[in-house]
Amino acid sequence: MVTQASNTAYESKTQAIARQLLAATRENRSFFAQMRDQMRWDDKMLGFAMSNPGLRVQLFRFIDCLPSLQSKAEIARHMQEYLSQEDVELPSALKGLLNFANADSMPGQVAATTVTGATEALAHKYISGETIQQVIKTVEQLRKDKMAFTIDLLGEAVITEVEAQSYLDRYMELLEQLTAASQSWKTVPQIDEADGEALPKVQVSVKLTAFYSQFDPLDAKGSQEQVCDRARILLRKAKELGAAIHFDMEQYAYKDLTIAILKEVLMEEEFRTRSDIGVTLQAYLRDTEQDLKGLIEWAKQRGTPITIRLVKGAYWDQETIKAEQQHWDVPVFQRKESTDYNFEQLTRLLLENHEYLYAAIGSHNVRSQAYAIAIAQELNIPRRRFELQVLYGMADKLAKALVAQGYRIRVYCPYGDLIPGMSYLIRRLLENTANTSFLRQNLEDKPTEELLAIPKLQPEDAQPAAHAPNHSSNIPFSPAADTDYAQAVKRAEHLAAVETVRQQLGQTYLPIVNGERVNTLDFVDSLNPSNPDEVVGRVGLLTVEQADQAIAAAKAAFPAWKKTPAKERAAILRRAADLMEARRAELCAWMVLETGKVLGQGDPEVSEAIDFCRYYAAEMERLDAGVNYDVVGETNRYHYQPRGVSLIISPWNFPLAIPTGMTVASLVAGNCTLLKPAETASVIAAKLAEILEEAGIPKGVFQYVPSKGSTVGAHMVKHPDVHMITFTGSQEVGCRIYADAAILQPGQRHLKRVIAEMGGKNAIIVDESADLDQAVAGVAYSAFGYSGQKCSACSRVIVLEPIYEAFVHRLVEATKSLHVGSADQPDTKVGPVIDAAAQNRIKAYIEKGKEEATVALEMPAPNHGYFVGPTIFTNVSPTAKIAQEEIFGPVLAVIRVKTFEEAMEAANGTLFALTGGLYSRTPSHIQRAQDEFEVGNLYINRGITGAIVARQPFGGFKLSGVGSKAGGPDYLLQFLEPRHISENIQRQGFAPIDGAEQ
Template sequence: MVVQVGSAYELKTREIAQAILVQGARGERSFLGALRDQMRLDDKLMNWAMGNDSLRVQLFRFVDGLPSLRSKAEIARHLQEYLGEAEVPGLKGLLNFSKPDSPTGQIAATTVATAVETLARRYIAGDNIQQAIKSIERLRKERMAFTLDLLGEAVISEVEAESYLNRYLDLMAQLAQASKSWSRVPQIDEADGEPLPLVQVSVKLSAFYSQFDALDAASSAAKVSEKIRILLRRARELGTAVHFDMEQYAHKDLTLSTLKSVLLEDEFRTRTDVGLTLQGYLRDSQQDLEGLITWAKERGHPVTVRLVKGAYWDQETIKAYQNGWWQPVFNQKSSTDANYEALTRRLLENHEYLWAAIGSHNVRSLAVAIATAQELQIPKRRYELQMLYGMGDKFAKACVDMGQRVRIYCPYGELIPGMGYLIRRLLENTANNSFLRRSVEEGRPSEELLQPPVMEKTDGHGLQVVGFHGAANSDFSQAQPRQLAEQALAEVRARLAQTYNPWINGTAVTTADHLDSVNPSKPEEIVGRVGLASVEQAEAAVKAAKTAFTTWKQTSATQRADILRKAADLMEQRRQELAAWIVLEVGKPLREADADVSEAIDFCRFYGEEMERLQAPRSRNVPGETNEYHYQPRGVTLVIAPWNFPFAIPVGMCVAALAAGNTVVFKPAEQSSVIAAKFNEVLQAAGIPSGVFNFLPGIGEEIGPRLVKHPDVHLIVFTGSQKVGCQIYADAAVLQPGQKHLKRVIAEMGGKNAIIIDESADLDQAVVGVVQSAFGYAGQKCSACSRAIVLEPVYDAFVTRLVEATRSLNVGPADQAGTKVGPVIDAEAQARIQDYISKGRLEAEVVLEAPVPETGYFVKPTIFTGVKPDSMLAQEEIFGPVLAVIKASSFDEALQIANGTDYGLTGGLYSRTPSHIARARAEFEVGNLYINRGITGALVDRQPFGGFKLSGVGSKAGGPDYLLQFLEPRAITENTQRQGFALIEGADQ
């Protein structure tokens, strides 16, 4: 809908909006805003935040961590760490103390903590149901209805999901009981001669199931639907209305489809005391509304649609940017407002089928709804206005005085779980484009505030990405990628048990022996028969590579890069198929298999670009002399690859060598040789010349030593175990007869990776991050978390939630959509890990062994507590779904424990203490340190990957200096003088 500025409709909208502004300005403030007339510290905090963007970030970070701090000294210390550098007079005076535990520090801590708590009370209706009921009753005295939302910890286990449902059942019962004593308020308790429910609650669908995931849509919908039915049945008994909130974009389609399905069931089809939510900042919200209109007509009985702007704009924008996805939200606030007005109009036009709840604090948006309702003569029952508790209260009061039904969204609960909600409200209130800030704090003129919003012309594509642009993983919240993945799995299954032979000098060669590569989820299923190269064929591969090197090294970097870019394009075209092979051959769940393909694509493109950058000679000339520094390839490269990243790591190692002008003999892991053969197919299709790339599957113990010791091999690139890596390093150091070079070895050899969780950590994030890092791909990532080092104050709470979150993971075959933990790679690995678990029982306590399927190479996800820092469980790389939890008495001890192994690959820290974060940056001895996120999933260029100590030798894969290891530097100097003369540019002639 395009609004003409001079139209009657626009004039009516502005008239109503002006009335709300005037009424709000001169009217008495409600109880929620009355105290703001005095300039208290909590007001000063808000004013400081609005006056300085960097201070706002630091202040809100402090507020976010405040509830977890357990003493006044801790609060004072964090105050100084977060805000000590702020150049704000009033704030600087408050923080003028020498020691956190000094009397002045104690006063500062008490003062600020009280101010933040007071600030929270503006937006949170109470700590408990009793306080919430008192807030509700005060609202009702002001003729405002309510909907109550229970704040809580993120639901990360089935125990918590069950608790969430039960708390809502109890909440509805208590509210229904309390409502019996309420006097009726006609303006909010009845409409068009019919009574309205006195009680309404708002719930989050994803909180009903801890594994709620669009990739596993059918199972997620089934689990959640049963909880919805229980809730709606109890609500009907109590006469309570239920509204379903909308959360992150990834949950939107699954939320809508699930609710539509349940509400079409005979038992619930006639219910009109139910609502759902649409977010106006989403680009596809109009499409969703049209879908709801069609559905509601089919249903035959209306439900309420709460129309909001949306509360996760920053999160959705960042997530889309990081993943290279289409941006689901509008870039500009004005676009959201314009879309919201169009949605409002369309929703109200269909008031016979959908009742409207217009949720906004923007006076113009409210006025549009009122003007439209008046124009269309919509009955009172079919629409209402909604606002958030503590926000825009004077506008809410003005709308009430104009005769509108206004409902206040009231969250309640303890401060710690409510802190995320509080931060969202603070961000909303202090944003530069916030209507409340512009109207109340800045006093912008009404003409400016009430201008019709303008829709942007961008479509969500083409976000500017700085630096290397990585391939986007599949967005499985969307239906099409899920359908393509399912189709690919079926097609690949139809091509199982084919034979794949070595490829030497541009042709396939037959072998005497073969190996059956099997599906670890279902070992009786043969994925492919792999021809095993002999020692003689290994010799032939090295000879072919040596011969091809003569021509390949003369090929320009751009020509080599073009072949790799074509290979990347082919991988993208075959993405779903390649991911399916990964799922079936090595048991990696689909989402992780898809990411494996993305990383391989990135390596092809990144190393091609890097070599083009490095090919330009560096000149440092002086009069009479030219000096040139450039690189040349080394020679034949032996790549010995692992099975755990069966596509990404082999591709990365091989294409680095190829981009640099070296030729390759590629020996894949036996367990992932079919996927390796698919990589060979891609390179051949991309046009790699004969002999430049030689695919040599075989038994490592048979052909590996000969290849490592071969005098014509210049460079060895290995990823695997420490034992094998060290042997390769030793063998490569021995000068063989006829060898005229020293071999370079690049080796990544695993880790014993730790995540530290300190007392200020966000446990919602920490538990999820540790679980994903420890049990993703059954703990078979070299970057996986195998030690959680937890500070004593949060140890018990962390372990309790960790155990239940892990217990809730879906363990099963990798090709099942809901699987989070699949099998280990083979029977040997299964036996080895189970042996570790048996030995671990002698040193620590097993607090969890999650059940697993009976068939397949499965190992129970296992958690040990009471683990000693020097024990076998804490020191040896197990490479499976086994996590050791270690208690630390201080952060110093935690760092000491983390660094107390032979490895130095990855590590993590969950903390909201700036000094702890700074110390981890300086002292945590790992190649890749991750702060407040999981420690797996490194991305090319963003997080170049590799460690030190016994985790490996060499520069980081996917980094700016990785290719230098594949190159020999040369310096060439030429004397350009002849008989005492030389051309000197710029000299007088």
């Protein structure tokens, strides 16, 4: 990064220009002054937000929800629900407005009308129009003020290929109508000409991610092909019409791929000489300097400049939150002043290379613009190569002052419907009301010296990027970070691992009994469900006699393992976690090939397995301390001891995480443990066994016992020396285990403990206030991720009538956009089901569904392999078979209801209670779901799969299972026997003061 000292080179001129501009912005104040003086309701709302942080949150949440509300009564009711929270201090004006008893009353109607009008007025300050005709009027006024423009189309999140095509089509129409209108525009030399060259009068700004609904860094090649095709179409149209195209930058995850796509397309012969194209860079990102340097070198090779729009960045909160949730390095600077500092360094680097890249400096910070102007003046940069930009509705006085000085000013003008534009509006409101906002600080008359001071890189940002701070300090371990596939190196490593592991297929894996691999008479071939001709591994199956030997070995090893200090047992788990992290890419590859799980689904499972090891290690150390409750003359000790021999029966659908969690919980508690994996996931379980052995588990303490469940597995469940069984799988098998374990066998001196997780029939409710972008994407992912084969998967979606049709339409199109194919292909979103039996069972349910409901979508699937295309049924009765029975495949039942009460009844109307979800922005609905939704894990306004250890302990009740939640603070207690020891320590009437002397 450019050093701090270099900032001073242009400083005196920067200060002079900035003070002149600042004075202009403080004359005849813009709408901020109106907010104080005229106090219209839209201005009042901004004032409320700036004066009360608690109200700011609730007010913006209400505004976010407002466009989806379809009646004044609904608006009035939501106003009260949002703004009458206990922690919100209401200004008197709002108290008066909300002082109505009934949302249907006349005062309620007035309140709804007032706030709706105020919000629309706010939106129109920042959104240049809801139609192209309105936008044309807006830009014509801007041109009268000698300002150029760029138009950004607001819209719903692109989650379907229909929407991606529509996005392109709407831009083509926008270009045609704008350029047609421009034929009558008089030339404005200040913005339409530069250095003897005519500049395009029309410019639009587009987002590459909107060109392809499945834009995904993991599928870089496929995304690039799809996006490039549509980008070329748009660029050709723009050339034909004489318009300019600018490519916006969005979330950090898409940055590298966006730059790579543009570098490829713009280096093609057809586009290489075009200079009417631009791309945005964001100064709040730590690596933008490197990106800019890379673009400078690329532009030198290209030979024709493009424009770089330099902005601060609009997704700071989102990027910070995501980094914390994923335990990734924070990509953004943590302090606003550091971003301002970086903006100036980038400004200088860009302008000092103006012969290779043109500069568009986008900022409302007077100093930032003044610094750019100072450099441009000092270097005598030609006018074509330099312009200044502002957002529509913000910094109007600054823009006019810059126009008056003869600079080319371009206004970024979003346009579109109010509903999809609401997220943009919220970002602008957040920006205007933030304490660090230059506009707000200027409004509040912060001293000029402070406003215009040289920004400095803050100490916390001067260091290399670090993991986001973990605000959940009650979590006693460091969670594993999922792989960030936006990083090309990581992406390449994991894709290469699939091919490396493929070279290891077909090997034989033998059971481990008392530390030794044992030969078996029977074997089973584990097949690749994407390609059943491919044998992943040959797995030896124990006989009943060998199973007895394994149990005997466990029984013999138990006394020593029981006495092994908890810290030593925990240390083994932590070593196992480190080994898993080192083998992450390989473990992901085994899941891809043995169980048909795509990389994007497999990688978080490795994280979960690692977290189970580290979390249970910490939990055992906590529990090992026991509880002391002493009184004078008496000690009371409450502690735990292991149960004995523990049998783990694990499923195939989470082939690493679930067996790891169940096994290491048992082991760290001091139990000798046998792992019997599902036959279709036995190779991955063998890899887990290798890791536990390498981590230092003693012989006999852990044993890998693949075997037939119906015979050998059932025998082990009934064995008198087995103390507990931990099972995850179907309700049918779980109930049988529960019954068999309850029978006291000859010689058995204990009652067996059973932990059983037995699946669900999980529902998501979508009400009329839901964010449909979120709801459609969340339901599609929850229903069809891993082909619906997660016990937490959504198999029912219950939709309220007012939005039913719109939701179903978008859901069907979103699902159509998912690629069904082999799990090893990076563009696959829906892979195979596990085996032929599962495939046949799911197809039978689909045929039953056709008798009970309407097929809204039945997608085709590859013929070779165990594939079932995603299927959506509508007009489903809550009591239909497909709405009641667990299908465990990519089949979704959509249920229409009239009221939220009816939705809750349908959601709770099954025998299961595992996971559930709600998409709603209605506080009372959210509260009711929290109180009444009968599920072990309730997810609100997010997908319902992917529980994270400690954060979201997982498990249900009713017929979904019995036992405490995996990854929760009481899970280990199930593997332990509590004991209490009370001792009278008095001797002849005296006792040690602290109880230590006995």
